[in-house]
Amino acid sequence: MSRLDSVIRRLRAQRACLNMAQGLVAGIPGPLLELGLGNGRTFDHLRSLFPDREIFVFDRQVAAHPDCVPDDKHMIIGDIRETLPAALSRIGAPAALAHADIGTGDPAVNAEIAVFLGRALPGLMAPGALILADRSLAMTGWKELGLPSGVRRGRYFVYRRT
Amino acid sequence: MSRLDSVIRRLRAQRACLNMAQGLVAGIPGPLLELGLGNGRTFDHLRSLFPDREIFVFDRQVAAHPDCVPDDKHMIIGDIRETLPAALSRIGAPAALAHADIGTGDPAVNAEIAVFLGRALPGLMAPGALILADRSLAMTGWKELGLPSGVRRGRYFVYRRT
Numbered sequence: 001m002s003r004l005d006s007v008i009r010r011l012r013a014q015r016a017c018l019n020m021a022q023g024l025v026a027g028i029p030g031p032l033l034e035l036g037l038g039n040g041r042t043f044d045h046l047r048s049l050f051p052d053r054e055i056f057v058f059d060r061q062v063a064a065h066p067d068c069v070p071d072d073k074h075m076i077i078g079d080i081r082e083t084l085p086a087a088l089s090r091i092g093a094p095a096a097l098a099h100a101d102i103g104t105g106d107p108a109v110n111a112e113i114a115v116f117l118g119r120a121l122p123g124l125m126a127p128g129a130l131i132l133a134d135r136s137l138a139m140t141g142w143k144e145l146g147l148p149s150g151v152r153r154g155r156y157f158v159y160r161r162t
Numbered sequence: 163m164s165r166l167d168s169v170i171r172r173l174r175a176q177r178a179c180l181n182m183a184q185g186l187v188a189g190i191p192g193p194l195l196e197l198g199l200g201n202g203r204t205f206d207h208l209r210s211l212f213p214d215r216e217i218f219v220f221d222r223q224v225a226a227h228p229d230c231v232p233d234d235k236h237m238i239i240g241d242i243r244e245t246l247p248a249a250l251s252r253i254g255a256p257a258a259l260a261h262a263d264i265g266t267g268d269p270a271v272n273a274e275i276a277v278f279l280g281r282a283l284p285g286l287m288a289p290g291a292l293i294l295a296d297r298s299l300a301m302t303g304w305k306e307l308g309l310p311s312g313v314r315r316g317r318y319f320v321y322r323r324t
Contacts, residue, residue, distance in 0.1 A: 003230060004180075004207035008173050015166055045166035065267065068165060105227065 013156045014101060015045065016148040017132050021097055022049045030096035030126040031056055035080060040068025042101060056091050058083055084120045094126035100133040110135060131159045175318045176263060177207065178310040179294050183259055184211045192258035192288040193218055197242060202230025204263060218253050220245055246282045256288035262295040272297060293321040
């Protein structure tokens with residue numbers, strides 16, 4: 001499998017999980033959280049799925065296509081290890097959905113971020129909320145859901161607050 | 163259609179065309195040319211399809227994953243408008259396949275590059291060679307081939323020297 005194969009597989013898994021989430025959070029009020037703006041593609045997909053929701057995006061810097069950058073109110077710039085724990089007042093209400101695709105090329109950093117997210121994210125989330133992530137998160141009081149058709153177990157992770 | 167949908171569609175079209183090219187150039191000797199290393203995904207796919215071919219890669223700079231960077235002999239750094247016209251001696255023989263996915267965010271620059279490639283690339287290519295591109299190229303003596311199943315006309319371009 002080439003890296004081209006791999007990225008196609010990863011992006012399709014990501015899209016399938018986001019699309020599945022659209023229905024699953026329909027009855028859950030609250031904004032959405034996107035951790036990592038990157039080039040803005042996933043943010044663009046989220047806003048197409050959830051045109052009536054506020055979406056708050058966290059990233060170290062803004063490097064996305066200008067069409068895919070949230071306004072200043074919804075773009076929270078900085079290291080998520082600092083911005084996320086303090087975010088509840090900024091986002092205004094517990095979130096219905098968080099999506100975290102922030103893997104770096106460094107496995108040690110990825111593992112550290114996963115530990116951080118497992119601790120910091122739940123405090124921002126509403127009852128019944130979903131967390132989607134490109135890696136496994138250790139959280140109590142959350143159930144790992146089955147993945148959409150065509151997405152192999154372990155390729156993406158969908159958690160629901162029980 | 164979101165930008166996430168759009169990139170998945172583009173990468174799948176690219177992969178389908180590259181995979182089709184594998185069979186079509188089986189009988190054509192010569193190295194391969196990859197215009198634009200980017201993050202190295204397409205280069206990685208090309209070398210998986212063509213493990214016995216030399217692949218020369220052209221880009222302004224090297225910004226790929228370290229695993230996806232060709233050796234110094236095969237990495238030609240610089241503006242292709244300067245490096246490409248002089249490349250025949252460097253690549254050693256006319257190429258069997260060239261792949262050009264070098265679109266920028268600027269339509270005027272893209273149009274200019276397409277004109278340049280249509281003029282400069284054919285001089286580097288073997289009889290029967292293929293050129294794959296993410297945009298239309300104006301070349302005489304080349305036939306536009308049908309696209310693989312699932313790839314809509316106009317999404318990618320495959321040309322064969324007649």
